[in-house]
Amino acid sequence: MRALTWQGKQNVRVDTVPDPQIVNPRDAIIRVTSTAICGSDLHLYDHYIPGMKDGDILGHEFMGEVVEVGSRNHKLKAGQRVVVPFVIACGNCFFCRKQQFAACDNSNPAEKTDASELAYGYPMAAAFGYSHLTGGYSGGQAEYVRVPYADVGPLVIPEGVDDDKVLFLSDILPTGWMAAVNCDIEPGDVVAVWGCGPVGLFAVQSALLLGAHRVIAIDHHPRRLALARQLGAEIVDFEQVRVREALAEMTGGIGPDACIDAVGMESHGMSPDNLLDHVKVKTFLATDRIHALRQVILSTRKGGRVSIPGVYGGMADKFPIGALMEKGLQIRSGQTHVQKFMPELLEMILDDKIDTTFLISQRLDLEDAAMGYKNFKEHQNEYTKVVLKPRHTRH
């Protein structure tokens, strides 16, 4: 099959690789019909995330058709259309039973759990198309994917619903939704969202659906700010104004009740001496730059809530612990428990309460994926979301 492979820093290419097969009894093989490039794929592209190997197949946002299931997979049938969550979860462990799927205790192969156990105290769950710290599973920017524990993750999509409407259930829509859920929004609340990338925009949409009185979106790309405004947000361009002062003034001096950091380490980059090196030498110096997060914490009203869907991996320097404590803030964060939120979000899509298609700026052939990565990185204003379509010409 054809698949987008990682070949080192800012070097990805579409290669011919062996088709995946059923390996474990609960597996399924999915024939990919749509897949997307995620902002967090750019962390891999720029090699800010450790634990990558040449030839790794990227992609954790994908959907397609079930072509084969393992002997113990009694949920899926060949021919069904499914969206696959980026988090791989077993459904059996303590965490999965609590619906904390992104904390699954079993999906990461045992021999790959040591680095994250050292770095975080406990080993991380697995994900598709990402670092070997999270399992090194081959991803969805390919014609076919082997999906483990496929009797738990994949969500069956009714016939007649376009891929574009449901593809983002795999990651960014539930991620934006959980970011807003984590704000514990009450009537009258003002929610501020840093970053109008896909997750930030879905967080804007979700916060309004969850009853926020006002949402204020912060970015500097005009097209992304325009999309936020189109969704119903007031907008702030951080290149034009001092953000904390603007938010205080816009909220009558009280400050936003809840603030969402949908930026993460992405915009300012993680230092090149990456996480794994730190694990190796066991000297935990700062690895994540948290400019946006500092601003989030300072801007949130006293007694307010901070939600962090943005990705961080290491240690932060000059973290404003004093502002956090003295103002009595609550912080919630984490990788998304995608499986928990997918069914209700699918219902809202089918009821036309949520539209995700506005986000897609480019539809490319999988063969052109390398160009998609380059432009998604270099032209963030124009490239809001790239969807890739495999050709399946050989089948």
Next chain:
Amino acid sequence: MTERTSRTLDADAPLSSARKPDPAAAGLDIADDDAELVGRTVTINRPRQELYDFWRDFRHLPTFMENIEDVIILDDNRSHWIVQGPAGSELEWDSIVTEDVPGEVIAWRSAEGATVENSGRVEFRDSPNGRGTIVSVTIAYKPPGGKLGKAFAKVFRREPTIQARQELRRFKQLMETGELPTAAMLPQDMP
């Protein structure tokens, strides 16, 4: 059957987390200050008896302990273990069950003359807060002297705690999910 040494500890933490490991106090049948002791606890979301039964059939050990090649059952209490040694070699010894409380405890030690004197113990307890079964494994072993000992140390003593925790993690994965997770794309690429 070996008499179990009484456990004493001033605090509530398990003996395997002690800064100065004491195999005898941990209930292991190996009396040597130089012995390596590793211990690890996991919670497994399966009934106690099921976990005990799987482990007690030592033929299952190679499925989740990666350096055990094969276990041949000789009788109820005695089995023959074939283990990967340094530089592609194989080590073999007989292992004797020293304590066996169905559903609760299995303890074993190597028979006399083993190249690597070793002793292990696994305990199964119901989680008091309803989270399944708490499984605690402690393993002690005394590496041999001489050249073989040095080679052995290189292979086995590098990260014994890492090996123990990976094996117990595989046991948990197998018992909870019915399979061992792998990123392999093809069956022949399984580790």
